[in-house]
Amino acid sequence: MQNRKLSLLMGISLAAICQPVMAQDAETDTQPAEAEESIVVTGTRITANGDNLPTPVTVAATDELLKTSPSNIADGLNKLPIFALSRGTSNLNNNTDNFTGNYLNLRGFGIQRNLILLDGNRMAPTSYTGAVDTNVIPQMLVQRVEVVTGGASAVYGSDAVSGVVNFVLDKKFEGLKVEAQSGISGRGDARSWRAAAAFGANFADDRGHFMASIEHFQQNGLDDKESRKNGKAIYAIAGSGTTADPFRLITNARNAAIPFQGANLFSGRVFVAPGVLGNATPGISQGGALASGGDGFYGKGSSATADLKTDQAFARMDYDVTENISVYVQGLYAQAKTFNNFYPNLIFPTIVGADNAFLSPAAQAELAGGGFGPVFLYSRVFDDPNHLLGVRSNAKSWMGSAGIKGSTANFDWTVHYQHSETKSVNTQVNNILAGNVLAALDAVDSGLFAGGAANGQIVCRVTLTNPGVYPGCVPLNGFGASPASQSAALDYVTGDNFNIPKFTMDVVSASVSGTAFENWAGPVRFAISGEYRTLSLDVSSNTPPDLLANCTGIRFGCVQGVTPVYRDTLLTPINESDNVKEAAIEVDFPLLKDSGVGSINLSGAARYTDYKTSGSVTTWKVGGDWNVMDGLRFRATRSRDIRAPSLWELFQPQTLSSSGYFDLLTNSAGLNGIVATSQGGNSNLVPEKADTLTFGGVFRPSGVPGLSIAIDYYKIKLGNAISQIDGRLASIQTACNTSNGTNNFCSLYERPTPTSFPSLVRIATLNAASIKTWGIDGEVNYNFGVGSDGKISLRGLVGYQPQLTTVLAPGIEPQIGAGTAATQSTGGVPKLRLTAFIGYSNSDFAVDLQQRWRSSLKWDATRSLVFDIPDVPSVMYTDATFTFFPGQDKDKQIFFSVQNLFDKNPPPYLTAGTSGTPAFSFPATTGDDIIGRYFTVGAKMKF
Template sequence: MVRGLAFCSSAIGALALASAAQAQATSSSQTSGTGDVPAAVAGSSEQGGLSERNAADIVVTGSRLTTNGNNLPTPVTIVSTEALLRNTPTSVPDALKKLPAFALSRGTAVQGDTTDNATGAYLNLRGIGIQRNLVLLDGHRVPPTSYTGAVDTNILPQMLLQRVDVVTGGASAVYGSDAVSGVINFVLNTKFEGLSVQAQRGLSTYGDAPSWRAGAAYGMNFAGDRGHVMASFEHYDQNGFLKEARKSGRAVYALAGSGTTADPYRLITNARNSAIGFNGSIFSGPLAGQQFVAPGVVGPFQHGTTQGAGLESGGDGFYGKNSSAAADVTTDQAFGRADYAITDTINIYAQGFWARSKNFNYFYPFLFNPVVVIGNDNAFLPAALRPALGGPFVFSRVFDDAEHRLAIKNETTSWQAAAGLTGSVGEFKWDVFYQHAQSTSRNQGLGFGVAANLFASLDAADEGLVRSGVANGNIVCRANVTNPGSHPGCVPINPFGTSPATQDAALDYIYGSIYNQPRFPLDNVSASISGTAFDNWAGPVRFAVSGEYRRLGMDITTGIPGSALADCTGIRFNCVQGTTTYYYGGGGITPVSAHQTVKEAAFETEVPLLANSAIGNASLNGAVRYTDYSTSGSEVTWKVGGDWSPLEGLRFRGTRSRDIRAPSLYDLFQPATLANSGYQDVHTGFNGLVQTQTVGNSSLTPEKADTTTLGLVFAPSFIPRLSISVDYFRIKMKDVISAVDGRTQVVQRLCEAANGTGPYCDLYDRPLAFSNRSLDNAPTRVRSTQLNGATLKTWGIDTEINYSAPIGADNRLTLRGLAGYQPQLTTVLIPGTDPIRNGGVASIQQGGGISKLRLTGFVSFASPHWSVDVQERWRSSLRQDANRSVVYNIPKVPAVAYTDITLTAFLDSDRDKSIFLSVQNVFNKNPPVYVTSAFSGTPAFQYPSIIGDDVIGRYFSVGARFKF
């Protein structure tokens, strides 16, 4: 903490390090595409409260009232996209994730899965969930790309973005559901003129992760400046890399131990699974414990140093080899807009965008797990070895060739068509808006074994020996001889110490892919009117009234290349007809189609209370919204806020709000899937197999959050261009939606405590009344579903400092600093269970842990011919685990800082043409090692670092930006 405070104190001078890029934007905002936003606002935060912002009124996210951002009671951080991309050239979302308000945001360094696009750019405010902040494009909702309801921000157009407004307080009353932790509004520059082109290339210091970006944008006026058109297209591509490409990835870390005082968790390297090898291991019979050391040759399994729980350091065992440390990402974004002034007071516009985002990452090698049974008469086994095996034997192995690793491939395509009218009548402004938008994702798992194909391929036989008892050397799949045509295309595989590279045909046969394709269509129509209702003793009383109707759908299709159940005809081992699922080692999403309609009406007002009085100026802001969901009924959200300026340069502000997040359509309508599972019943004492059902819950209601913010903005007149803001926030959520499994003892006891009533008892189907405790009343079905049973609490303090000063006649120094202190992030998943305290914790389980203190600073120096921008990012150290009873003999995950520098040369006096060199992670700082206890006893597949730390290392980008 001392080091953190030392850094913080130095950052107070340099903790403002962002507007530097903005100072430059200040002088060029009218010529380089930053549009009609006041330069100070476009380049820095609303919280800074710079006096020159009063020069213009703009619509700042956080209120539907046209206002200067400095006067809002709700904290809003405003950052120009020019500044974001100057310091982080890869993308606007990548740059946003470096700000302290964001924690646990997803990106290419997050491991993917087969059901959702985990490696997309999903932003997470406060670390409380990617689904609990609302993403807007120019003030309008963007359709989800994930089952959670979250948006992959890689799909948003970037070339014509002007700025990003980040509301760091609840805003459901103003903008609707999901704005629990805040709103992220990507604001377009609708007045762009001219032609802008850009191109860049990037490469890591290790010679990998190459990237390139190219884009163009054009805008012009027509019809005597009554009309305006603009369009853009941009392409970005970056390759990922395997974890072995970095030192920490090659070390193969794992946690050994059990987390007790007698056996604390300890970090080991060169970790291996002590049982399974890459060439095949034997688990039963006279040769149990042996492995295949060469094709058909059995030898001893070389063990490393025992670490307990089936884990060794060194030896021949299996480990998570050749998985991705970062995924490939490719994005294409196209945007077009036209607007025309029909009259002096009415404007019509139409706009649309199309975008595609692709992600790909390797998961881990294909493993025969659980183990399989193979006959000792397998044709690939030498005749001399077969008697020594003693009959059919249990076997497992790993295939780790590059062509047949498990991999995750995601592609999301989104498009939007929208049109609207804006106008004014006297003092009143109005608008009407309609959009149709759609996001379609294809989430694909590659290299998953097809059960029946695998089992048929493993049962290899000599064709002549099976047919006539005389061997002919032609090795085939036995099932196709005993049951001709039962498994067309079957290619026998030799798993006994043979290199997979020599068996491509067999591996191609046993591997398959599984995919799901969710489509989210959105139709949205809205209208609003705002203006001044009347003047009171202190000034104009302003209001905004809005209404909205939207229809959101979800259609999921899935694809498998054959029957959903295995055809076991002719297969002797492993396969069970009609019960073994077609995919071996993989799962899928069941098809579903559902929709919901939402009707909303909202009112917002701002009432001045004091104006130029002896005790200063003061105003009150309030909003209320009525929302009716076709799926979960009606809800009312509200916000009350106020600000008071007792003297010039000092302002106090605060808000209190009720915010909601509605359950996603998948939460509500996830189709039922059935399985048989082990179960011990507290109620009757039954212990055995029971049918289990995983299903959505159509009775879910919205999550509810109460948010409080209190803050001050200080912009002293005796230090021009300095502003300091400090804001406290507290969020308490109830009815939080979380997965609940009726098999767990905790859930069963909650039902017992309720004497058979309440939501937890709905998870059990019993044939008799609850009062019957005989074995005859054991449940016939136990459910796993989503319930409104969890709670979440967090609080913290945000600080921002901005300063800008001229240096000589033509130079400018700009400083900006942002600090986020968030010591609490506590979740209770099920009432009566211990809270999970993730504040200051590295754990990625149950939502994930966050560092208590996060700092980002920006410094910029700009002259007429060149500029230099520096960004510094730091986070505090982290405890290993949220569970205080778990014992580690490893220290905390250390604090870490990353430095980015960009040098820009201007080729003309207007700074419209420039070339740049950007170096991110200048000092090539490696991420501190972290391995979650979820992988204790198993060599981890994912890269050993926390979410948000830099796994790429030093990265160089060179490029050019020209505007004509």
């Protein structure tokens, strides 16, 4: 059976077609003989052509990437099979990070487990996780992107577990080029535009070179997810995932516990007019607080994708001091802004006095007699568009570097210094101020309160009893009154809480490479390098240090020392740093040359790294390249790779938030399907360690010029993996419940009593996980001439990944990520991913088509969960671009591009972790197209 699968895969690889250079393995470069000189690629610090590297390297030319993905380079990369579960503008809801940035993910192994380089130099983190938002990279002068699709920690250092993504600048660019474009969806939304310019010139008799670029891109997000079919359906997952109560997908979902009018919880009564009670429309119960239809809460006004604005500026100058020594200096500045509405603001169930002045006498009497004494349990949704809960991020990055390079007859050397800073302002817009809302919900008539007659002047009780505690308190009529009429009160009970993380990185590095000596088969080459870098993370916040509200004068719902200032996601300031010392050596040793069995090269690398925070570690790599005959070669590598814990993972303060949650112990979603959560770092973390194996081959039949085929196998086993042991997950809950409360995971739950719904669920960070994956990457390239000046280019790429298995901790059921649908909180990848390109060009015009397809997906990585839902079906997207060359000049281009040509709607998907409440984010698996058919028109001119 396994052999049949591999045979099928090879057949697909051979049949797939796509555009050369668009995303090509360096080993399968099929450029014609008159093309430019051979490209030197990433994968080694030893200068070498990619044709002789044992490590698979995919080369993606920038111009080709942007043909069918004109938004940005990262969007083009993410359409290739080697990338999966990358993060972008459709990944919403996280105000502690620039969550909607463009973070690349190789094979779904984690955005922090591939290393991002700019011209071979490490980029500073822009995310708490230690990952890099590629929106900060200046795209106009990027010539190509080289992706090492195997472990490379011994060559480049920490984070290169699943590979390296190197953005390579065109450092010899000359002339002036300008670009402009505009885009819009087929539904008239998600408008975008881009404008950019670049200039380069030599000076001082060609001894010096200067170049610079500036660019701006912005795209409006889908501000209302109901503008698309999936969002309008209002999906939710009902059930508990057992055989008796399987998970099922419902539409028109509502959280019946929190209505839009305001409610007396448990009574079935809502406020049908200001201060007037009436019967609720409950909808069809789906268990707990979840219902189909009725008055309940759902994500009305929530965004489907985030707004995105990026600005980038870059400049570089180099100068040949002598014939063999040159100096350079370069700098970049980038800013990325994102914003999305998360969901309508709401007040979770809380205690309110039945004597509230906004209530009618009849409502006061009914509520006072409800069995709770002179109070009642209240909840409400406020869907005022000016007070939606939103997430905004503004990330600014700048980097300056300088260096000197030299060469002798046998050696090349370089010394490099780099300083980088990234500062983000991450804001939760219109967050509920817990103390303010409790004060505003305790409203009195000032005349009655003073012992006189009612005067209609309604004020906050605390204004009269303790006027200095909550100055300016505006009473909130949350009892049937329209949100629009409560604008001043909603301004008072909401506020923007923000955190400002600042990463600073300084790097000094030096390297020497060249030929040590000649042996019987050729030159023995080497590279020695050393590096010292410091990294600091400073987080500030507008939240008071103790994070707690002042409960003085507030009668109900506020507990001194417990109630937070802001309801959601609070951070305390931190200031932490790390320094890293590294030394590495790499050797390329030719073993045989033109012998009876061909030519064989062996290579090896080793690196010693010492982290101040997490100790020392050694990484290594060995590989071989066997050129059997002209047109046929094989390659293999074996390596030990690492990822060191980020400063955030080590020292993250406790973060308070709330989340949808279904509790398996009580078999309920509690009062409202929401639970308080807490998450923090762990200073005892140590580096993750991975063992990586790759082997494959490249075939270029001499009888078919322009044809090349490459197939590579990879296997990665990661131990000591840093993972979040999330108490919300069904597998963690089950492990605790089946141990009758004795398992260590039971410490993740705080319950008022041993059998009650939890008041808090924790998310712990530990070196407890292991991850295994294996798969096969395949490429087919073919290009040939047609007519007098026409050319057809065909290329196909396939990614087959039948295993991506995560064990969060010993004794926990494995998470089967291969063939599983995914969001950023639940990892998963399609088992089979295909991308195909076909292009035709002549002197007048070019037509380019891109086809991508993924296989069907299971609903959850925990296979023991029971679903009464069909698998998420496979899906295919088609992109097309027509380019016209005015005057037959290919330096002048006018193009028209259509992405998702057939307007394919993504199959609905949401994680079972949100069971018990309607989905807040757009219900689609990561990587599927949300916007739909999209048109872009633009021009590119070079002078």
